[in-house]
Amino acid sequence: MTTDAATLSPGLLIDGAWHADGAGRAAREIRSPYDGTLLATVPDATDADVDAAVAAAVAAMRDRPLPPFERYRVLARTSQLVAERAEEFARLIVAEAGKPLRDARGEVARAVQTILLCAEEAKRLGGEVVPFDATPGSEHRVGFTLPTPVGPVCAITPFNAPLNQMNHKVPTAIAAGCSVVLKPAELTPLSAIRLVETLQEAGLPAGWVNLVLGGREVGQRLLEDERIAAYSFTGSVAVGRHIRATVGLRRTVLELGNNSPNLVHADADLDLAAKAIVSSGFAFAGQICISAQRVLVHRDVHDAFVARLAERTQALRLGDPALETTDVGPMIDDGAARRAVELIEATVAAGATVAAGGTADGRLVAPTVLDGVTPDMHVACEEAFAPILAVMTYDTLDEAVAIANGTRYGLQAAVFTESLDVALFLAQRIEAGSVMVNEGSHFRIDQMPFGGIKDSGVGREGVRYAIEEFVAPRLVAITLKDPR
Numbered sequence: 430m431t432t433d434a435a436t437l438s439p440g441l442l443i444d445g446a447w448h449a450d451g452a453g454r455a456a457r458e459i460r461s462p463y464d465g466t467l468l469a470t471v472p473d474a475t476d477a478d479v480d481a482a483v484a485a486a487v488a489a490m491r492d493r494p495l496p497p498f499e500r501y502r503v504l505a506r507t508s509q510l511v512a513e514r515a516e517e518f519a520r521l522i523v524a525e526a527g528k529p530l531r532d533a534r535g536e537v538a539r540a541v542q543t544i545l546l547c548a549e550e551a552k553r554l555g556g557e558v559v560p561f562d563a564t565p566g567s568e569h570r571v572g573f574t575l576p577t578p579v580g581p582v583c584a585i586t587p588f589n590a591p592l593n594q595m596n597h598k599v600p601t602a603i604a605a606g607c608s609v610v611l612k613p614a615e616l617t618p619l620s621a622i623r624l625v626e627t628l629q630e631a632g633l634p635a636g637w638v639n640l641v642l643g644g645r646e647v648g649q650r651l652l653e654d655e656r657i658a659a660y661s662f663t664g665s666v667a668v669g670r671h672i673r674a675t676v677g678l679r680r681t682v683l684e685l686g687n688n689s690p691n692l693v694h695a696d697a698d699l700d701l702a703a704k705a706i707v708s709s710g711f712a713f714a715g716q717i718c719i720s721a722q723r724v725l726v727h728r729d730v731h732d733a734f735v736a737r738l739a740e741r742t743q744a745l746r747l748g749d750p751a752l753e754t755t756d757v758g759p760m761i762d763d764g765a766a767r768r769a770v771e772l773i774e775a776t777v778a779a780g781a782t783v784a785a786g787g788t789a790d791g792r793l794v795a796p797t798v799l800d801g802v803t804p805d806m807h808v809a810c811e812e813a814f815a816p817i818l819a820v821m822t823y824d825t826l827d828e829a830v831a832i833a834n835g836t837r838y839g840l841q842a843a844v845f846t847e848s849l850d851v852a853l854f855l856a857q858r859i860e861a862g863s864v865m866v867n868e869g870s871h872f873r874i875d876q877m878p879f880g881g882i883k884d885s886g887v888g889r890e891g892v893r894y895a896i897e898e899f900v901a902p903r904l905v906a907i908t909l910k911d912p913r
Contacts, residue, residue, distance in 0.1 A: 437469060437619060437622045437623060437626070438622055438625075438626055439471075439472065440471035440472045440618070440622060440640075440642050441454075441472055441474055441478055441482075441640060441641060441642060442625050442629075442638070442639055442640040443478060443481045443482045443485055443639050443640075443641075444481065444482075444484075444485035444488075444489075444635050444636045444639065445485075445629070445634075445635025445636060446635075448472065448478070449472055450470070450471075450472035451472075452475070453475050453477075454472035454473055454474065454475055454478070455472070455473045456470050456471070456472055456473075457470065457471055457472070457473055457615075457642075458470050459471060459525060459616070459617075459618065459619060461524055461525070461527070462525075462526065462527035462616070462758075462759045462760070462761050462762060462792060463527050463749060463750055463751075463758060463759045463792070464749075466524075468524050468525060468619065469619060471618055471622075471642050472642065473642055473643035473644070473647065474641035474642055474643045474647050476650055478641055479610075479641055479647060479650040479651060479654070480650075480654070482610045482639035482640075482641050483581065483610055483639075483651070483654050483656050483657060484656070485608075485635070485636040485639050486581035486608035486609065486610050486636060486637075486639055486656075486657075487580075487581055487608070487656050488636055489608040489634065489635070489636030489637045490578065490580065490581065490606075490607065490608050493634050493635075493636065493637075494606070495603070495606060495634070495637065497551050497552050497554060497606075498552065500548070500551035500603055500604055500606065501548045501549070501551045501552050502548075502632065503548075503603070503628065503631045503632050503633045504544055504545070504547050504548035504551060504600050504603065504604060504631075505545060505548040506631035506632060507544050507548075507600070507624075507627050507628050507631040507633075508541050508542075508544040508545040508548060510627050510630060510631060511537065511540055511541050511544060511624070511627060512541045514627075515534070515537045515538070515541070516534075517623075518533075518537045518540070518592060518620065518623065519533040519534045519536070519537045520533070520751075521619050521620055521623060522536060522537070522591055522592055522620055523750050523751050524619070524751075525591065525616070525617045525618075525619045525620065526588055526589070526591050526616075526617050526620075526713075526761065527714075527750050527758045527759040527760075527761060527792075528713050528750060528758060529713075529750045529752075529755045529756060529757065529758045530750060530751055530752065530753055530755070531753065531755075532712060532713060533750075536590055536592055536593050537592060537593075539593050539875055540592045540593045540596050542875060543593060543596040543597065543600070543875040543892065544596055544600050546875060546876055546892040546893075547596070547600035547601055547603070547604040547892055547896070548600075548604065550601075550604050550892055550893050550896055551603075551604035551605075551896075553893075554576045554604075554605070554606075554896070554900065555576060556573050556574035556575050556576055556902060557573065557574055557902075558571075558572070558573050559572035559573060559574065559904065559906075561906065569908060569909045569910070569911070570906055570907065570908050570909065571906075571907050571909065572904060572905060572906040572907070573904075573905055574902040574903060574904050574905070575902070575903045575905060576605075576606075576900045576901075576902065576903075577606075577900065577901050577902070577903040578605050578606035578607045578899065578900060578901075579605075579607060579658045579659050579680060579899055579900065579901050580607060580656075580657070580658025580659065581607060581608045581609070581610065581656060581657050581658055581659075582598070582602040582607045582608070582609050582610070582657070582658065582659045582660070582661060582899055583609075583610050583612070583651045583652075583657045583659070583660045583661070584598035584599050584602065584609055584610070584611045584612070584661050584662075585612050585613075585648060585651070585660070585661070585662045585663070585664070586598060586611070586612075586613045586614060586621070586663060587614050587663045587664050588614040588616045588617040588716075588761055589713060589716045589717055589718075589761075590717075591613065591614065591617035591619075591620040591621065592620040592624060593875070594663055595611065595613070595620070595621060595624055596624075596875075597661075597875070597879075597890040597891070597892070597895050598611070598661040598890075598895070599611055599624070599628075599638060601890075601892060601895040601896050601899065602659075602661070602899050603628075603633070603637060603638070604892075604896050605896045605899035605900045606899075606900075607658070607659070607899045608636060608637045608638070608639075609637070609638045609639065610639045610640075610641060610651060610657065611625065611638060611639065611640050611641070612640075612641050612642070612643070612647055612648060612651060613640075613642070615642075615643070615644050616761060616762065618642050621640060622640065625638055625640045648668075649675075652671075652672060652675040652676055653675065655679075657676075657679070658679060658680065659679060659680035659681070659682070659898065659899055660672055660676055660679065660680070660681045660682070661681075661682040661888075661890075661895070661898070662681070662682070662683050662684070663683075663684040663685075663718070664684075664685065665685065665686060666685045666686045666837075666884045669683040669685040669886060673887075680888075680898060680899075681887060681888065682880075682886075682887070682888030682889070682890065682895065682898050683886040683887050683888060684718065684840075684879070684880060684881070684885075684886045684888075684890060685718075685840075685881065685884060685885050685886040686718065686811075686812040686838055686840075686884060686885060687718045687719060687722075687812060687838045687839075687840035687841065687881065687885050688722040688723055688809070688810070688811065688812045688813065688836055688838050689709075689719055689720060689721055689722050689723065689840065689841055689842055689843065689870035689871075690722075690723045690724075690725055690832070690833040690842045690843070690859070690861075690870075691706050691709065691721045691723065691724050691725065691842070691843040691844075691845070691869065691870050692725045692823075692829055692833065692842070692843065692844045692845065692846075692855060692859075693706075693724065693725065693726045693727065693730065693734055693845045694727050694826075694829075694844070694845060694846040694848070694851055695727040695729045695730055696846055696847045696848055696851070697727075697730070697734075697845035697846050697847065697867075698845070698847065698867070699730060699733060699734050699737055700737060701845065701867065702734065702845040702867075703734065703737035703738050703740075703741050704741060705843070705845070705867075705868055705869035706721045706724060706738065706818065706843075706869055707738065707741040707742055707745070707796075707818075708869055708871070709721035709843070709869025709870050709871040709872070710722065710724075710796070710816065710817075710818045710869075710871075711742070711745060711756070711757050711796040711816045712871060713758070714757050714758060714759065714760055714794065714815065714816045715769075715796075715813065715814065715815045715816040715817060716760065716761060716765070716814055716815070717871055718812075718814075718840060718885075719840055719841040719870050719871045719872075719873065720814075720870070720871055721818060721843065721869055721870050721871065722808075722812070722813050722817065722818065722819060723802075723809055723819050723821060723832075723833075724738070724818050724819065724820045724821065725821050725822075725823050725829050725832055725833060726820060726821070726822055726823070727822075727823060727824070727829075728822050728823065728824050731820075731822050735784055735798070735800055735820055738784070738785070738798055738818065738820070739784040739785040739798050742784075742785040742786060742796045742797075742798050742818075743785050743786075745757050745796050747793055747795055747796070748793065757793075757796055757816060758793075759791075759792035759793050760792045760793075760794055760815070761792075762792070763791075763792065765792075765814070765815070766789060766791065766792045766793075766794055768815070769789070769794045769813070769815035769816070769817065770789050770794065772807065772808055772813055772815065772817065773787055773797055773799065773817060775807060775808075776799050776802065776806055776807070776808045776819070777799070779803075779806050779807075780801060780803070780806075781799045781800060781801045781802045781806065781808075781819075782799070782800050782801050783797065783798070783799060783800075784798040784799070784800045784820070785797060785798040786798060786816070787799075794815060794816055795816070796816040796818075797816060797817050797818070798818045798820065799817060799818065799819050799820065800820045801820070802819040802820055802821050803821065804821065804832050804835050806819070809821065809835075809836075810835075810836055811836075812838065826851065826854060826855065829855070830855065830858045830859060833855075833859050833860075834858075834859065834860045837883055837884040838881070838883060838884055838885045839860040839861045839862065839881050839882040839883040839884075839885045840861060840862055840863075840880075840881035840885035840886070841861055841862060841863045841864075841865065841870045841871075841873075841879075841881070842859045842861040842863070842864050842865070842870055843864070843865040843866075843868060843869055843870040843872075844856065844859075844864060844865070844866050844867075845866075845867055846866070846867070852866045852867075860882060860883065861881065861882070861885075862878075862879070862880045862881040862882055862885065862889075863877070863878075863879065875891065875892060876891055876892050876893065877891050878890075878891045878894045879891045879894070880894075
């Protein structure tokens with residue numbers, strides 16, 4: 430092995446104990462998406478493992494409840510340990526996900542702060558006084574709410590932010606007082622193993638986090654286990670719909686697909702917009718749910734803007750993600766690369782032109798700008814999840830709104846304009862969970878509410894908002910007697 434994956438624990442954590450392959454568990458190889466290097470061999474969980482992990486999570490909340498100050502202590506220490514091992518975590522992300530080193534370091538820096546935010550919020554959980562005496566006949570009653578953990582949480586995380594996406598699910602659940610069963614993406618389990626090890630080292634008691642590895646079968650087993658009270662999932666719309674159909678009335682937080690519109694109005698700072706959209710569209714090879722995908726440009730500035738967009742795109746360096754100089758690395762696997770190439774070819778066949786990129790070498794797909802895209806083309810309707818910018822033209826603000834809203838998605842959007850009136854007009858009309866102004870659609874800080882509408886999901890992440898998804902207010906009402 431060429432990474433610190435060689436020192437990782439065996440792979441499954443159940444009630445504080447690590448388990449390797451054997452005992453009916455299939456062994457699975459984890460390889461670099463860039464060059465195929467073998468990084469580690471991990472075990473897939475059996476049905477018995479999943480049952481035991483859920484049972485451990487239930488028992489932990491029942492028998493070893495964590496008061497808020499203990500949640501704070503463990504999470505604050507975890508944040509400190511991740512900070513001390515930042516380069517190790519970054520190299521692990523590069524190895525298993527193919528994320529360029531600079532971006533991986535940025536993800537680790539965010540993870541440190543996200544975990545610390547969770548620690549701080551654990552101490553702020555509180556209820557409120559309910560004014561019973563505001564209702565006639567209830568003058569002799571007082572009431573208040575207690576923040577009550579909903580129960581064990583199942584966290585299912587994606588490959589594209591293998592460390593920090595966990596931190597909007599695992600530490601947030603712990604901060605809320607909920608135990609966790611974590612299932613990371615099949616292709617990127619190593620960051621999860623390392624983070625769970627770190628939580629253990631920080632003093633998290635046995636059973637409070639349990640790690641199971643595997644694919645669809647393991648996920649299905651988790652969905653069917655009614656001992657789990659809530660689910661937090663980031664991934665595809667199809668899987669999100671399946672989760673809702675399977676878990677029924679249990680709580681769900683679903684961060685799903687998107688094809689972010691980025692609007693460049695006639696009065697925009699074109700250099701700023703081009704820089705932001707290129708960064709937003711091609712970070713991690715476009716494999717981010719809030720990547721810029723649809724670029725809506727006012728006709729008056731179309732030619733000038735596309736020239737800037739193409740120039741910046743062509744300057745990006747494509748290659749080995751472990752190099753400091755690499756801007757764009759590989760797609761996560763062969764299937765993802767093939768789908769990206771097929772989408773580019775189909776869009777050109779439908780009448781679009783290639784303004785930059787358009788080529789591929791295995792999993793290395795060149796950052797691509799497609800001009801002359803129309804709203805009915807597949808690239809304008811569905812999520813590409815690839816390094817592709819699809820440029821469309823509009824004449825009026827109403828037309829821009831119609832194009833922006835003309836998909837089933839609504840996660841995050843961006844608007845570039847020098848006019849406050851235009852910015853607020855669009856922000857109030859674009860159907861999205863967030864609208865960035867003079868910033869690319871992939872902008873996110875971890876304390877902001879993050880989530881979508883329509884097929885982009887339900888619920889909100891963003892530390893405090895995610896914690897609230899795992900807490901139910903329990904009302905306590907007391908009827909008083911007159912002591913006189």
